[in-house]
Amino acid sequence: MESNAKEFIKELEKHRNEEDVEKMKRFFKNSDSSTLCLGLHMRTVFQIAKQFIEMPLIEVEKLLNSFYYEVRMGAVSIMDFQAKRKQISGSQRKSLFDLYIRRHDRINNWDLVDRSAPSVIGIYLLDKPKNIIYDLARSNNMWERRTAIVSTHAFLKKGEIDHTFRIAEILLNEHEELNQKAIGSWIREAGKQNELALKSFLNKHVSTMSRITLRYAIEKFDKETRKFYLSK
Numbered sequence: 093m094e095s096n097a098k099e100f101i102k103e104l105e106k107h108r109n110e111e112d113v114e115k116m117k118r119f120f121k122n123s124d125s126s127t128l129c130l131g132l133h134m135r136t137v138f139q140i141a142k143q144f145i146e147m148p149l150i151e152v153e154k155l156l157n158s159f160y161y162e163v164r165m166g167a168v169s170i171m172d173f174q175a176k177r178k179q180i181s182g183s184q185r186k187s188l189f190d191l192y193i194r195r196h197d198r199i200n201n202w203d204l205v206d207r208s209a210p211s212v213i214g215i216y217l218l219d220k221p222k223n224i225i226y227d228l229a230r231s232n233n234m235w236e237r238r239t240a241i242v243s244t245h246a247f248l249k250k251g252e253i254d255h256t257f258r259i260a261e262i263l264l265n266e267h268e269e270l271n272q273k274a275i276g277s278w279i280r281e282a283g284k285q286n287e288l289a290l291k292s293f294l295n296k297h298v299s300t301m302s303r304i305t306l307r308y309a310i311e312k313f314d315k316e317t318r319k320f321y322l323s324k
Contacts, residue, residue, distance in 0.1 A: 095146045097155050099144075100141075100144050100151075100163075101163060108131060111131065112133075115131075116129045116131060116161070127160075127161050129162065130161075130163075137162050141165075141170045141173060142169075144166075145170060145174060149191050152171060152191065153167075153191060155167035155170075156199070161201070164204060167198075168199060168207045171191070171208050175208075175212045175215060176211050185216050188212045189216040192209075193224070196236055201235070202270050205235055206238075210246050214242075214244060217243070225239070225244070225255070228240040229262040234268045234270070237263060238270070240263070241256070241260060241263060241271070241274050241275055241278050242274060244256040256278050256279060256281075256282040257279060257282060260279050266302065272305045273304060273308055275305045275308075276307065279305075279309050280310070280311055283312070294310070294321055
């Protein structure tokens with residue numbers, strides 16, 4: 093089996109399920125209205141993507157161009173698998189990063205971002221300047237803003253919490269609920285490493301941040317501490 097876009101789509105279509113297509117539409121509230129579904133379970137998509145881990149990026153980009161959600165999910169999954177390989181070269185990692193940024197127009201749903209941003213963007217930037225995620229945080233595109241915060245997961249895994257809080261500060265006026273949840277979740281994770289830093293952030297911004305972000309951020313605090321912040 094050749095590792096190309098055509099063969100990958102053939103494998104996906106073997107599992108097509110029209111009965112599940114309608115169920116999946118609820119995931120695309122903020123996505124491109126042209127998005128179509130095959131009705132595949134995500135575990136199936138991931139399993140097939142892993143079989144195509146050697147796919148050249150020129151073929152992966154063809155998958156990103158698809159109108160079908162599962163095909164694009166397959167594309168970012170292949171990118172994620174490639175980015176996590178121990179033997180990946182610096183040039184290969186940069187090529188993945190460049191493809192993600194250049195074709196962000198096709199990475200246009202919350203789970204497409206979450207599936208690939210930590211490994212493709214975050215890991216690539218671990219030892220590099222982080223300017224790009226600050227630019228993304230100020231983007232007019234909600235999915236680029238989501239990439240900015242979600243990609244800091246790679247930094248958190250290395251014990252680096254500052255960028256998560258700094259990106260969250262830029263995004264305090266975020267109006268999209270999906271992103272408000274992500275911001276709260278990520279600063280909560282940063283707070284697991286440094287609770288004082290999270291409380292300092294909350295003390296400074298609690299009166300201006302969205303209630304959704306706040307609720308997600310304080311989720312792991314004790315009842316009295318949650319009550320304290322919610323009363324602000």
